Amino acid sequence: MTNHASPDHANCAACHYFRPLEKGSGNCHRYPPGFAGETSPKESHHWRFPVVGGHGWCGEYLPRKDGAAP
Numbered sequence: 535m536t537n538h539a540s541p542d543h544a545n546c547a548a549c550h551y552f553r554p555l556e557k558g559s560g561n562c563h564r565y566p567p568g569f570a571g572e573t574s575p576k577e578s579h580h581w582r583f584p585v586v587g588g589h590g591w592c593g594e595y596l597p598r599k600d601g602a603a604p
């Protein structure tokens with residue numbers, strides 16, 4: 535079985551690019567927003583940052599410089 539857990543708490547919640555939305559999730563700001571569809575009439579809703587879970591992680595992880603919550 536593959537272990538997908540991040541090493542040493544190197545997860546999204548501790549990442550420089552993470553901005554919390556609500557308990558347990560947030561947006562990843564590593565890259566510009568991606569196209570999210572045109573169902574909303576508001577142009578600003580057509581482009582979104584990815585929603586990620588605080589316990590997730592990826593290879594672009596960067597520790598927050600001050601160690602504080604964003």
Ligand code: SF4
Nearest residue numbers: 546549562564592595
């Ligand atoms: S670990 Fe990866 S997916 Fe998570 S916030 Fe950082 S850059 Fe984004």
